[in-house]
Amino acid sequence: MSSIQNNPNLLVQYLQKPASEFTKDDLIRYIEEREIEIVNFRYVAEDGKLKTINFMVTGHDELDMILSSGERVDGSSIFSYLEANASDLFLVPRYKTAFLNPFASIPSVDILCSFYDKHGQPQESSPENILRKAQKQFYRETGLTLKMMGELEYYVISEAEEVVESSSNGYHCAEPFTMHEKLRVEAIKLIAQCGGKVRFGHAENGRFTHDGIHYEQHEIEFAPVDPEEASDQLVIAKWILRMLGLKYKVSVTFIPKIQLNQPGSGMHIHFLAEQKGQNCLIENGELTATSLRMMAGVLELAPALTAFANTIPISYLRSMPGREVPAYVCWGKQNRSTLIRVPLGWNNKLPLGAMVNQQEQAKVDYSFRQTIEYRGADGSTNPYLFSAALIVGFINGLSDHESVKKADAYYCSENLFLTKGKSAEGEKQFERLPGSCYESALMLEKFRHHFEADSIFPQSIINHTILKLQAFDDQHLIENLQPSGENEDLQNLIGDYLNYM
Incomplete structure (x- = not known):
């Protein structure tokens, strides 16, 4: 228990469990109880920089949906080697990476994501999948x-x-x-x-x-x-x-x-x-x-x-x-x-x-x-x-x-x-x-x-x-x-x- 109490990760402290054990329900509870207004999906693409899309938390069902199934993004704008005629990708959050954004003026939780293709398979050429x-x-x-x-x-x-x-x-x-x-x-x-x-x-x-x-x-x-x-x-x-x-x-x-x-x-x-x-x-x-x-x-x-x-x-x-x-x-x-x-x-x-x-x-x-x-x-x-x-x-x-x-x-x-x-x-x-x-x-x-x-x-x-x-x-x-x-x-x-x- 002491390792949890002394952990500097604010979500770990609040949820009283290691980040590796975070679940969707854990994140929903934290977001709702802490009155978080924005969820940011973060990812690293071809250039190695951290990028983001922002979601307004409008209700429990919407929050459950994006955490469960991610969001659709334009892969050809993320990876230059993907053709525009077949570039849609799913951006899916990895719960264990969630953290409270320390710079946001509006209370925000950020989560790193992985890419999946139309078949539900990891995007072959995405850096984290390689x-x-x-x-x-x-x-x-x-x-x-x-x-x-x-x-x-x-x-x-x-x-x-x-x-x-x-x-x-x-x-x-x-x-x-x-x-x-x-x-x-x-x-x-x-x-x-x-x-x-x-x-x-x-x-x-x-x-x-x-x-x-x-x-x-x-x-x-x-x-x-x-x-x-x-x-x-x-x-x-x-x-x-x-x-x-x-x-x-x-x-x-x-x-x-x-x-x-x-x-x-x-x-x-x-x-x-x-x-x-x-x-x-x-x-x-x-x-x-x-x-x-x-x-x-x-x-x-x-x-x-x-x-x-x-x-x-x-x-x-x-x-x-x-x-x-x-x-x-x-x-x-x-x-x-x-x-x-x-x-x-x-x-x-x-x-x-x-x-x-x-x-x-x-x-x-x-x-x-x-x-x-x-x-x-x-x-x-x-x-x-x-x-x-x-x-x-x-x-x-x-x-x-x-x-x-x-x-x-x-x-x-x-x-x-x-x-x-x-x-x-x-x-x-x-x-x-x-x-x-x-x-x-x-x-x-x-x-x-x-x-x-x-x-x-x-x-x-x-x-x-x-x-x-x-x-x-x-x-x-x-x-x-x-x-x-x-x-x-x-x-x-x-x-x-x-x-x-």
Whole structure:
């Protein structure tokens, strides 16, 4: 009961049950007893943004009808690859995602939705359904349960004010040395109230002033949950941060690169696999064969994963040569220069709390907290599609009997930011990731059979993604940039994508 009482989700508190157990009758009771006037159906479509349609609550029967059967929408206006002559879709609410809208002036409940076709089947090409198919296939083949979570980086842009700056590096800066901690803390609170499992937030490295405008980078990190829920909470978090930007009269952006010579923003994705509640990534403090195979499978497909992880030309400015962003296909332990990093973990041989606090004696095994981090994605990604693509990589590695050996070949202990993809001993030269949307399209074409296997990604989605990436025609963008970064075309390009995602 205490977990319910302490849950920040207002619907969970009121209904006295976990969100996963919400029913239609629960939502109707909450809406009627709390005198909610508006119900918003929310969904994520092709561009990864949270969209909505609004319903006025006019009575019990009307409310029961829309919650039971959803609403009909124009699929061709939501997905560009659907033809107008056969595009009607049903938009159906997922009750467990319901939350009280924290910004609405009229009391409103918002619910995330899924798409269904005229036959009552999940819309094959909708992002959340592609992720669901990938997750089901992973479980069928492995019997393991996946969890995922994101790290969301963003910039707050405001008019420059008098602020005491301790240094140009803003990592973990606190008031009074940061201007936008209040916005971040409020975002954490509201994300949790809307069902997100937030762990913590902090100021990030990026902070600078240019032409009277102050730029400040922050990050919010989530807890590992079901992959679909992990994607849900990322899109809700981005919406909440942008709404708070309006409230505080600042701009919030998730653009991968905001200025050429300043830190870019990523969206790192962590994952773990469990069997019967036990973390399968680590055993007795060592990585398991399962974790090695999962990493090897993802790394083998890494050049093609950029098609989902880095979807606009600005993405590739973040990882251009000379920037401290992972750009080579490899993994390492506690190594932030590699594409996949195994973060420092916990085990019961290190009773940290007791070491610092002498009154504590217990040794607790926190190995369940061990995750593995993919560091290449950025805010341009549609998290549902990218998470599904990662899962395809996991399946690829776990089904390959040679993947443990491949993992060894991908291992790197060097600082690649200094050695530029080559180990200090010269033993390994790691493959570099694509440097443009155009190159990513070529890699997706090369590896497309992996993503289309088991009908996880429809051919139409792969075709559409390839054509969209090729249309940017950006294969010469980086080489044409001026070293100083004072390039008018570049600044215009950044301006075009500032609010793209």
